Every structure is written in C-alpha cells, then in structure tokens.
Amino acid sequence: MNEPNPVIIFETLNAFQRTGALKAAIELKVFTVLGAGPLPATAIATATGTSERGMRILCDYLAVIGFLEKSVDGYSLTPTAAVFLDQKSASYMGSVAGFVAADAIMDTYRDVAGAVRKGGTLLANGGSTNVGFELWVEFAKSMAPMMKPAAHFIADLVAEKHDAGPLRVLDIAAGHGLFGITIAERMPDAEIVAQDFERVLEVANENAKLAGVHDRYTLLPGDAMAVEFGENYDFILLTNFLHHFGTDTCITLLKKVRAALKPGGFAVTLDFIPNEDRVTPAVSATFALTMLMSTDQGDAYTFAEYEQMFAAAGFGNNRLIDVPNSPSRLVLSCNA
Numbered sequence: 288m289n290e291p292n293p294v295i296i297f298e299t300l301n302a303f304q305r306t307g308a309l310k311a312a313i314e315l316k317v318f319t320v321l322g323a324g325p326l327p328a329t330a331i332a333t334a335t336g337t338s339e340r341g342m343r344i345l346c347d348y349l350a351v352i353g354f355l356e357k358s359v360d361g362y363s364l365t366p367t368a369a370v371f372l373d374q375k376s377a378s379y380m381g382s383v384a385g386f387v388a389a390d391a392i393m394d395t396y397r398d399v400a401g402a403v404r405k406g407g408t409l410l411a412n413g414g415s416t417n418v419g420f421e422l423w424v425e426f427a428k429s430m431a432p433m434m435k436p437a438a439h440f441i442a443d444l445v446a447e448k449h450d451a452g453p454l455r456v457l458d459i460a461a462g463h464g465l466f467g468i469t470i471a472e473r474m475p476d477a478e479i480v481a482q483d484f485e486r487v488l489e490v491a492n493e494n495a496k497l498a499g500v501h502d503r504y505t506l507l508p509g510d511a512m513a514v515e516f517g518e519n520y521d522f523i524l525l526t527n528f529l530h531h532f533g534t535d536t537c538i539t540l541l542k543k544v545r546a547a548l549k550p551g552g553f554a555v556t557l558d559f560i561p562n563e564d565r566v567t568p569a570v571s572a573t574f575a576l577t578m579l580m581s582t583d584q585g586d587a588y589t590f591a592e593y594e595q596m597f598a599a600a601g602f603g604n605n606r607l608i609d610v611p612n613s614p615s616r617l618v619l620s621c622n623a
C-alpha cells in the first residue's frame with residue numbers, strides 16, 4: 288500500500304475508458320444478449336448489429352474489469368451483470384447510465400480545476416438546484432431502480448413507527464416518486480403529497496398510476512424553498528435533497544419542514560453521509576465532489592453537521608441509521 292506504484296496514476300487518468308465501455312455495453316444491450324447463455328464475440332456482434340472486431344475488444348475489456356467472464360464457450364455474465372444489467376432481470380439498473388454518466392454531467396468534469404478555483408459549480412444559475420436544470424427529468428426516469436432497497440427500508444420504518452389509521456406523507460423533491468409510492472403501496476391509508484418541479488412530477492405521477500396508488504397521490508409543484516407545504520404531516524421525506532444546498536438554506540428549509548409536521552411527526556433524511564473523517568466510506572465521501580461540480584454550496588454532510596442543522600431548526604432528537612444494501616444513511620428526526 289505504501290510502496291510507490293504508478294499504476295493508480297494510469298488507472299485514474301484513463302478511468303473515462305471504463306465509463307465509456309460500460310455505457311456502450313448497456314447501450315448495445317450486450318448484457319441482455321448474454322442473458323440467455325455464453326456466446327462468442329461473433330454471435331454477440333451479429334445479435335447487436337456491431338462489428339466483430341469492436342465487440343471482441345469491448346467484451347475483453349468488460350471481462351478485464353469484471354462484468355463478463357471469458358471461457359472456451361465465449362463470454363458470459365458475472366453475477367452482478369446478470370442481476371443488474373440484463374434488461375430481462377427484475378433488478379435491471381442499466382438505465383442509471385442515462386443520468387450518472389450523461390454527457391452533460393461528464394462535460395462538467397472537463398474543468399474540475401475551474402470548479403476548485405471557484406469553490407462551486409461552473410454550470411449556469413447555481414447548477415442542479417435551478418428550475419431550468421434539464422437532467423432532473425432524466426434522473427426521475429432512470430434512477431428509481433437504484434433507490435429500491437432504500438425505499439423499502441423507509442416504508443418499513445414508517446410502518447413500524449405509525450400505528451394503524453390515516454397517514455399524511457410529504458415527499459420533498461420526489462423525483463421518480465418511488466419513496467412516497469412505496470409507502471402508499473405498503474400502507475393503504477397513506478396519503479402522499481409529492482413535491483418537485485412540475486415537469487419532474489409528471490414522471491412521479493405516471494409511476495403512481497402504474498403502482499395503482501394514484502387516487503392517494505397529490506402533486507405540489509414548484510421550488511421547495513418557495514411553495515407552501517401545508518401542515519399536519521406524519522412524515523416528511525427529504526431523500527437525496529439537502530446535499531444540494533449550503534447549511535443556512537438547509538436550516539431555513541428544515542424550519543419549514545418542522546412547521547409542517549404534526550407534533551411527534553418525523554423528518555426522514557436519506558443521504559450520502561460520510562464519517563467524520565470525510566474520506567470514508569468511499570461512495571459517500573466522494574459524493575462531495577459531485578456537489579462541488581454541480582451546485583454552488585452543496586456538500587456531503589457528516590452526521591454531526593446534520594445534527595447541528597436539525598438542532599438549529601428545532602429538532603432535538605436525531606438518530607443516524609444505516610440502510611442495508613445501500614450506500615446511503617438515514618437521519619430520523621422527531622418533531623418532539
């Protein structure tokens with residue numbers, strides 16, 4: 288570990304190759320074609336309408352980085368590729384490439400030094416928190432599969448905390464809507480109010496229809512900082528949202544959240560929350576760079592920082608909870 292070794296330099300400088308290769312394999316449906324069993328490069332090339340040379344080189348690359356296995360029968364799927372990248376799998380999540388590795392996102396990384404100099408995003412108008420940020424509809428359409436484990440975890444938590452009877456839930460920055468929709472599926476008396484920009488809520492509304500919970504699903508379009516939330520909510524969800532803003536803005540929003548909760552109601556914050564060292568665990572710690580590149584003031588806040596923000600907004604009781612099968616953690620804050 289402490290021996291000097293230049294490999295990490297090459298691996299890091301050409302990490303864009305990995306992104307490009309995986310994006311291409313998803314786009315060309317290589318993993319779906321291989322879902323039926325091992326095939327040689329020639330057969331994969333025929334099935335995907337590509338060149339044999341190109342497919343051989345792509346499949347060898349995917350074997351090197353761990354998405355395919357190579358044997359005398361040709362290429363086959365690794366367990367991860369079989370579960371998450373074959374379109375026929377119920378847990379397919381290839382769609383996340385449409386947001387995570389979108390051209391507009393990748394373009395921002397052409398000038399990390401510029402964002403570091405400035406201390407904020409180089410995107411126009413504050414980046415991803417602006418109503419005009421184009422990619423949120425793409426996020427809503429593509430990212431739901433990644434959120435499934437956390438959505439079920441939160442629905443379980445809500446069911447555990449709530450006695451039988453009517454239940455009002457506000458899902459702030461709902462996106463695809465999965466978090467509120469999963470609660471509605473679990474609890475037949477739950478009424479969900481979904482808040483987000485108008486064109487994003489169209490996606491959530493469609494998902495609510497598909498899930499058959501549409502009659503208990505209300506839309507509250509607009510900027511979360513400006514719209515009236517209403518009151519008497521049992522639970523208010525803040526999933527993957529607070530990280531976009533500076534602490535003062537978060538505190539202002541959290542005061543509004545508290546005012547909209549019933550006494551004894553809960554704010555449920557799901558986020559990338561690194562340890563106090565800010566360098567572990569890797570996924571949460573590196574998320575801070577995502578915020579530097581796409582927002583003016585956002586960050587991957589530690590639990591101590593969340594505690595301070597929630598306390599400043601009047602929440603005295605905050606608990607950090609790990610979410611199984613997810614890199615995210617949850618802060619459960621009671622309006623005691």
Ligand SMILES: Nc1ncnc2c1ncn2[C@@H]1O[C@H](CSCC[C@H]([NH3+])C(=O)O)[C@@H](O)[C@H]1O
Nearest residue numbers: 416423460461462483484487510511526527
């Ligand atoms: N100012 C804002 N007001 C309301 N929604 C916003 C604002 N800025 C960003 N958003 C939404 O915040 C969401 C962040 S992505 C998170 C979506 C979902 N809660 C999830 O956890 O997967 C996107 O759907 C954006 O449209």
